[in-house]
Amino acid sequence: MERGYAGTSIRDIAEHLGMTKGSLYYHFTSKEDLLDAMVQPLLEGMESLARRAAGESMDEEQLLTELVDLFCGAGAALGICLQDPSALHHLAQRHDIRARFLAMEAALAPSGTPHDVLRATCALGAVHAGTLKVADRGRGAVIPGPALTPAQRALVVRAGLAALRTG
Numbered sequence: 001m002e003r004g005y006a007g008t009s010i011r012d013i014a015e016h017l018g019m020t021k022g023s024l025y026y027h028f029t030s031k032e033d034l035l036d037a038m039v040q041p042l043l044e045g046m047e048s049l050a051r052r053a054a055g056e057s058m059d060e061e062q063l064l065t066e067l068v069d070l071f072c073g074a075g076a077a078l079g080i081c082l083q084d085p086s087a088l089h090h091l092a093q094r095h096d097i098r099a100r101f102l103a104m105e106a107a108l109a110p111s112g113t114p115h116d117v118l119r120a121t122c123a124l125g126a127v128h129a130g131t132l133k134v135a136d137r138g139r140g141a142v143i144p145g146p147a148l149t150p151a152q153r154a155l156v157v158r159a160g161l162a163a164l165r166t167g
Contacts, residue, residue, distance in 0.1 A: 005035070005087035032090055039081065039091060041074035046100040053107035063107060064127060064160040068153050071131035108164060122163035130156030 028034040081087040108120035
């Protein structure tokens with residue numbers, strides 16, 4: 001957050017963690033591999049949720065609730081990365097994050113009509129903005145999703161549902 005993804009070296013990360021650069025390289029061959037490992041739980045969670053939503057009778061509220069929980073847990077790392085263009089570029093190049101969001105969209109709009117897809121897109125936008133892009137307006141700093149209280153998480157789900165259920 002202080003120097004951005006491009007401006008932070010493996011040495012900087014190792015020093016911040018109180019370990020040697022060699023120890024960090026033992027586990028991750030590059031800074032890119034470290035970033036990939038940070039977001040992997042979220043990517044796997046989104047794939048699993050989309051598969052379950054497509055194959056089970058999961059209602060919209062359950063899907064959005066699980067997505068909010070996923071973003072507030074595993075997604076916190078992605079929320080920070082989304083604020084950094086170089087990290088975002090790497091993730092877009094290496095992982096098809098867009099495909100994961102499209103799978104969620106399809107689960108929320110199984111009819112595939114343009115109107116229903118737009119409502120699903122708006123619902124996902126509410127969840128995305130409410131969890132991954134929560135801003136502390138006083139300092140301008142990003143607050144990762146885990147800072148959300150259960151009541152705030154429920155509010156984000158209700159906002160997503162309102163978008164889905166709008167005429």
